[in-house]
Amino acid sequence: MQTTLQALKNQFTVQWEKQQRADLHQVGLPREQTLAALTWLKEHTPFVQLTHMSVVDWIEEDQFQITYLLMNPRSYDLLMVCTRIARSGATMESVHKLWPQAVTYEQEMNEMFGVEFPGSPRQGESFILEGWEDIPPMRRDFDTVQFVLDHIPDRPGRLSINTREFIGRKVGEKRLLHD
Amino acid sequence: MSNKPDLLHGVPEIPAGSVPHANGCDQSCFLGERPDPLSYKEAIQTVKNWFRANSLWVIAYGTGCGSIELRPLGTARFDMERFGIAMRPTPRQSNVLIISGYLSIKSLKRVIRVYEQMPSPKWVVGLGSCTINGGMYWDSYATMKVLDLYLPVDVYIAGCMPRPEALIGGFKELMRMIKNGETKGYIDYIERLDWYRENQKQIIKDWDLPDYSW
């Protein structure tokens, strides 16, 4: 792990670095170096397997973070490569040529966050949602509750109970719940 | 509605005068009087309902967390076969559809097809609070919240999630209703098909189902 990290730092601009667990390191890379770094990692280091890909919506900074989780299948060490892209008109290079399974992740990220991966197969095809007309539902500016109230009929008379108060009353304020 | 499907053959009308053997020779000859056609019809209906209530065949389909509870129900510990309840692989062989928890809008489309392909008489059981009022998924953009807007539900079983005992309780209630001839959901579905369709189309945005899935 340390050898790979050092070599990565020598070749690319590692913007930040964090150790989450003994077997899990995170690195942040600039967007334009990410594809090159991933290719290099796959070809020249033991981190050959793409285990997961995801998006984080940093709406306050008007950015999406794309995360690639790579694994070393011999030692089970994990390396998380993160990169930030602009939130409006979000596009990212596809990695499906490196790892064919990325097609499915990219299709899902396209549907749920609206991030485009030009050149990736099945972009824009429906993956989980069918007939979705609103903005992608996992974006943080999508108001789920308002959507539900507007679109999905409800049964009147539904009660909401504040669990903390209710159980607190039941158990006589024995402070069983954490604050 | 003009193209309303005739699915009511599950409850046949026996025309008066066509009582079997009314003028032939059967035991009624020896009784000396013809049976009252109405009571005859009722008797047949009662027998039929008794058979139906004791052979509930459930389509093997599960959504949501509640379908987990169908496994212990079907296997050794709770053994639903002692009530004549069995799992069937296809809609053509089943007469009970269990919606076992939250139902995503995408699944609703499939469920409508399955329900319409089942032969009448057929019954729908809503399992868990998600089918009743959305349960803890009430604010999900992907699930429906009130099942009886889209399918005619005969029995709801409350709980999150209901235990197999509750399911058995629900089935016993369904059996009682069938024996008493109280279940008219499948007739209601045909009679008010337009209303159900309107509700279904309201949340299924890319509607591409046929007029009726025979």
Ligand code: SF4
């Ligand atoms: S009622 Fe509860 S157990 Fe059943 S599907 Fe909903 S959340 Fe899951």
